[in-house]
Amino acid sequence: MLLREDLINEEIREMKREVSLRRADELKQEISDYLDIESTIETGMRLHERNLHNKEHILKYFEVSENDWDNWAWQMRNRINDGNVLASILGLNEFEVQTIKRVSKKVRWAISPYYLSLIDFENYAASPIYKQSVPSLHEIIECKGEDDPMGEEMSSPAPRITRRYPDRLIINVTNQCAMYCRHCQRRRNFGETDNHAAHKDLEAALQYIKNNSEIRDVLITGGDALMLSDRTLDWLLGELDAISHVEIKRIGTRTPVTLPQRITANLCAVLKRHTPIYINTQFNSPLEVTPEAKQACDRLIEAGVVLGNQAVLLKGINDNVHVMKKLNQELLKIRVRPYYLFQAKEVKGTTHFISPVNTGLDIMKHLRGYTSGLAIPTYVINAPGGYGKTPVNPEYVLDINENEVIISTWQGKTFNYPHRNN
Structure with a gap:
């Protein structure tokens, strides 16, 4: 009797294994197009x-x-x-x-x-x-777009401040960058010379933050925030540390991408004194993920900085699902978490970079389930006039009624899931 039960259990195990193997083969086929071309995608490491x-x-x-x-x-x-x-x-x-x-x-x-x-x-x-x-x-030659589609100049309640959300704001500290991105949303600020914020303006920005206790999160950006001297950064971060309701500081910088030499031991020592600090950078192409960029990111991480990436969807640069997947996978290898994928903004002189929103949605559709969730950013459109980031994603919830939620999986399979109100 026991022998017969063992045989039945073994048959059941074999049946489950066969089902699992078929499922595994099906999953492999789902990414066969990527596997076929992955080795041809150029990266900074390979080159x-x-x-x-x-x-x-x-x-x-x-x-x-x-x-x-x-x-x-x-x-x-x-x-x-x-x-x-x-x-x-x-x-x-x-x-x-x-x-x-x-x-x-x-x-x-x-x-x-x-x-x-x-x-x-x-x-x-x-x-x-x-x-x-x-x-x-x-x-x-382009006539489309605006100089300030985000309405930043209409959401500045104090010098150098941009405020679009209830509990956080931006301090714009400089117009200087190591490289002036041709798709930049603030190209109106490029000017003809590099100019850091005047000390009195930074003092006024800090006073505004002190006077508004709901502000718990401050983003220091520009231009590129790490174009400031170590001394100025140390002072500014220290002033923010002294404001009791400021819980975290963020820094917007592209230097790990365009000037990794900026991430010096002295800079990292400054940043280490002022944690928690979150740095969001902007890698847009796998070609930018180089050994030098990795070394810069390693130094920042060792200083206690948390790293994220805010890519911009750019026509002819990364508007391809395989390129975007490879970019995000390369970022995870250097411990930079993909955070946002921005739809390029309608900035005058940059509209040739704008891809259709459908392209972004198709990329997101072919990331979810096809690669690690860690490698999937949130695709967002910045609402015109400074009304904030709006997530835009493929539709996975098809319907919700009193009894069930109807969902579509990453493979397009539809399931009814119990909707419990109790």
Whole structure:
């Protein structure tokens, strides 16, 4: 009798195993298209040797050493903002040089030598790095968009403050960046020179925060907040620490992406004194996830900083589900959590970067279930006029009634789930 029960149990186990194997094969087939092309997706890690070769070329042009390259102040002093210089390094043609000169008369540009080294020198015009950093004619011939679609200038109750939510706000501390992203939502602030906030304006911003006890979360941004000196950052963070109702500080910076040399031991020592600090950066392409970026992120994490990523959906750069999946997976490997995927804003001069919302929804649909939940950001549209971030996601709840919730899974299978009101 026992022997017969053992045989029946073994048959049941075999049956379950066969079902499980079929299910596993089905799941593998779900990502077969990604597996087929994954090895062809270019990343900063895979192209490290090429980037090192580019670096040597740039060092030779400037006639400097490796020590200079590793110095963030040298990188800032030698940002490329002249079309002729870029032509000497990349081999641009005359039309491209004249285009840069024409656009830069209206909107300035600059690119750090480090970020320049990530461009494919042999096919620069198609490079996602080039497209994000070098001016194009689209910027001055487009008629669509607004200078300030977010209405930031209409939501500034005190100097340098932007407030769009009940319990948190922004302090805009500078217009300076290591590289001026061509898709930037604040390109109206680029100006012609780098300008940090005046001390009296920062004092006024701090006083506003002190006077409004509901503010528990302060984001320091710009420009790029880490363009401030270590001393100024230490002072500002210390002032925020002294405000009892401020629970967390956030810093908006792209330096881990465009200028990882900025993440120095001294900066990390400053940040470590003022935890909890959350840093959101902006990796938009797998090409930006490099060994240098990883080292910068490692240093920040060791200083107690929590890292997140706010990518922007950009046409011709990352508007592809496989590229976006690879980007987010690469970020997790360097301990940066994908946080937001922004729909590009309707900023004048940048609308050539805007992808249809349906593209973003399709990307989200093919992330959920197809990769780790940790690798899935929240897709958001910033409501016009400064009315805040609005999540936009594929529809998974099809209906809710008194008895049940009808859901659609990531595979499109429909299920009825009990809806209990008791």
